[in-house]
Amino acid sequence: MRLGMTHMGNIDVAVKAIASKLGIDLVMTLATSQRTLDLGVKYSPETACFPFKLQLGNMIEALELGADTLVMPGDLGPCRMGYYHKVLEQILRELGYKFQMVTQTRGIMHMVKYLTNGASLGKVIAGFRFGLAKLKTLEELEGVVHKIRAVERDKGEANRIYREGIKAIDNAPDYRAIRQAKREYLQRLMSLPAITSPAPLKVGITGEFFVVIDPFTNMDIEIELGKLGVEVRCHISISEWVRLNPFVYVLGLREKDKSHKAAMPYLSHHVGGDGWQSVGERILHAGDWDGIVHLEPFGCLPEIMARNIMPSIKEGPPVLNIIYDEHTGKAGMITRLEAFVDMLHRKKRRQEAVCV
Amino acid sequence: MIKIGIPRALLYYQYYPMWKTFFEELGAEVVVSPPTTQTVLSEGSSRVVAETCLPTKVFLGHVLSLVKKCDYIFIPAIRSVKSKTYNCSKFLGLPDMTRAVIPELPSILDIDIDVNKGKHVLYQAIYKLGRHFTWNPFRVRRASIAAWQANLNYQQLMCNHSLTPPQAIERILDTPGVEPKTHPDYPIPTQATIAIIGHPYLLYDEHINYRLIHRLKQAQNKVLTPEMLTTEELESATARLVGRAKWTCEEEVVGAGGHYLRSGTDGVIGITAFGCGPDSLMMDIVQRQARTMTTPFMSLTLDEHTAEAGIVTRLEAFLDMIYRKKRKRICV
Numbered sequence: 177m178r179l180g181m182t183h184m185g186n187i188d189v190a191v192k193a194i195a196s197k198l199g200i201d202l203v204m205t206l207a208t209s210q211r212t213l214d215l216g217v218k219y220s221p222e223t224a225c226f227p228f229k230l231q232l233g234n235m236i237e238a239l240e241l242g243a244d245t246l247v248m249p250g251d252l253g254p255c256r257m258g259y260y261h262k263v264l265e266q267i268l269r270e271l272g273y274k275f276q277m278v279t280q281t282r283g284i285m286h287m288v289k290y291l292t293n294g295a296s297l298g299k300v301i302a303g304f305r306f307g308l309a310k311l312k313t314l315e316e317l318e319g320v321v322h323k324i325r326a327v328e329r330d331k332g333e334a335n336r337i338y339r340e341g342i343k344a345i346d347n348a349p350d351y352r353a354i355r356q357a358k359r360e361y362l363q364r365l366m367s368l369p370a371i372t373s374p375a376p377l378k379v380g381i382t383g384e385f386f387v388v389i390d391p392f393t394n395m396d397i398e399i400e401l402g403k404l405g406v407e408v409r410c411h412i413s414i415s416e417w418v419r420l421n422p423f424v425y426v427l428g429l430r431e432k433d434k435s436h437k438a439a440m441p442y443l444s445h446h447v448g449g450d451g452w453q454s455v456g457e458r459i460l461h462a463g464d465w466d467g468i469v470h471l472e473p474f475g476c477l478p479e480i481m482a483r484n485i486m487p488s489i490k491e492g493p494p495v496l497n498i499i500y501d502e503h504t505g506k507a508g509m510i511t512r513l514e515a516f517v518d519m520l521h522r523k524k525r526r527q528e529a530v531c532v
Numbered sequence: 533m534i535k536i537g538i539p540r541a542l543l544y545y546q547y548y549p550m551w552k553t554f555f556e557e558l559g560a561e562v563v564v565s566p567p568t569t570q571t572v573l574s575e576g577s578s579r580v581v582a583e584t585c586l587p588t589k590v591f592l593g594h595v596l597s598l599v600k601k602c603d604y605i606f607i608p609a610i611r612s613v614k615s616k617t618y619n620c621s622k623f624l625g626l627p628d629m630t631r632a633v634i635p636e637l638p639s640i641l642d643i644d645i646d647v648n649k650g651k652h653v654l655y656q657a658i659y660k661l662g663r664h665f666t667w668n669p670f671r672v673r674r675a676s677i678a679a680w681q682a683n684l685n686y687q688q689l690m691c692n693h694s695l696t697p698p699q700a701i702e703r704i705l706d707t708p709g710v711e712p713k714t715h716p717d718y719p720i721p722t723q724a725t726i727a728i729i730g731h732p733y734l735l736y737d738e739h740i741n742y743r744l745i746h747r748l749k750q751a752q753n754k755v756l757t758p759e760m761l762t763t764e765e766l767e768s769a770t771a772r773l774v775g776r777a778k779w780t781c782e783e784e785v786v787g788a789g790g791h792y793l794r795s796g797t798d799g800v801i802g803i804t805a806f807g808c809g810p811d812s813l814m815m816d817i818v819q820r821q822a823r824t825m826t827t828p829f830m831s832l833t834l835d836e837h838t839a840e841a842g843i844v845t846r847l848e849a850f851l852d853m854i855y856r857k858k859r860k861r862i863c864v
Contacts, residue, residue, distance in 0.1 A: 224816070446624070447621040451625070477622065480584055
């Protein structure tokens, strides 16, 4: 069995770590590129959403390199994603590839057992813990980078260090090496020369999970915001998605649960995907964020619901909505971001003038 | 008497007889919004973001046309009507979204239908809805049993007599004034058998699909729709194509498509709304199936910019192709 990898943000680091611990033969594909996108767009249904097209492109590239097993989660609530695996499988079979599509529709344990060749549960959990540890460290590092990017004196330095950090953590063979890398890179980031005044704007990023997580899809929006001197806050992360600690779920400690609770007066139920969370974050962070950038792939059902409901919320920071598909141009996004940040600056200055 | 408004859109075509019976048994009066017009559509579109799908815009237009005509508007949130299937996001958040985009709305009667949560929760939801009219749980029970019976009769009628939902509603309720006026008798179908698949709110809203069924019938074609199939036929066809259904509305697209493609119809027309999430993938599966079966298949995408001439041209071309194919077969 050769498992084909699909990309989404930093998830490849975790997948690689888990695969190496459990002895899974992983086919390493290159990061998502324009070619991936072109392949995906070529064979996808026209109005399928953007993540579908990227997944298809990724899978084709993996199969070209000799993968024979693909993983796609199925039946994940009322979002199109739960239906992906059926259509992806048909498209790829029609293209003449021979492979096995693994989904968790027959139970997650069944899938894990199949992929790991029946490894013991202890080994599987240990593998997952190691992968998650890497992911968590990366996310912590990312959180710091979000802050540093806004204030660093030499633009681009923080980014360079962060990229080195990803490589170092990716290569770390054990927990100790991860901790060491984390310490080293945090220290390097902290010691970058910074501009301290005026205090940077805080802009939250929310929206559809895949677009927020994946820098190829969202065209490095975090870096672009950093260049504009904006501190990015983002509570959507892969490690929050998969928590091994059951108490977190029971007590509702995740950002997701908090934002769902906040959204209650406006949207009382799950509408699939991350629509509920997007509505909630606007209410939850009315005080501490200066603005929100709401990202979604074109035609995303839950986010369209969120976008219809958001304007009816009385309080809450201004929202800029950016929709991504294969025709989105980076220059257009940057122009809109600049205009949005200008507006936020003006609003903040006016507020400060009133206070004084 | 309390007046309940029911918008003539979305799930109206599937459940109207049931809802009407339920509310009338509880002593309320039911008001249905008039058939879709351009005004209804443009008023609905003006309230929501552009990417919202056409049926939702039509629905909001109907809600707006009911605003001052009733005390309550009935907007159910149907989450799931079969275990482990899901409905589209638009249906899940329908009451919340309507409240958010139409602030001048009278009170909304909403009910959460989710069979995944068990019978008890379902009964409680129905009772909670009935509480707006009576405190007596037995009366609510009686009304819901009558409503369910009405729903079964309605489905039976469509299936046995090959009727479309508007025809069946007309026959059950015997109120021709409320329904769009019936067309004169059609010529005897001699040309071809065409199946139309898609959601009822696209197939039977004559304004948004430019009287597609009427046009087909007038051209002497026999028209088949998903409602004319039994549940078993739909389920087995769905199982053959994709396995277990994931969407509540999957059978009327994949099931009906799968069945009609194999059952020897001369052509299948798939109707989708632009930007419909479930359809974007489901119609693709039907299209792929059509390619392997070599049954002619045409997919029509509707939105508020769809022009009548465009639909007519494509329909004519499709029918011409089918007739030519049939003639050739006869010659051979």
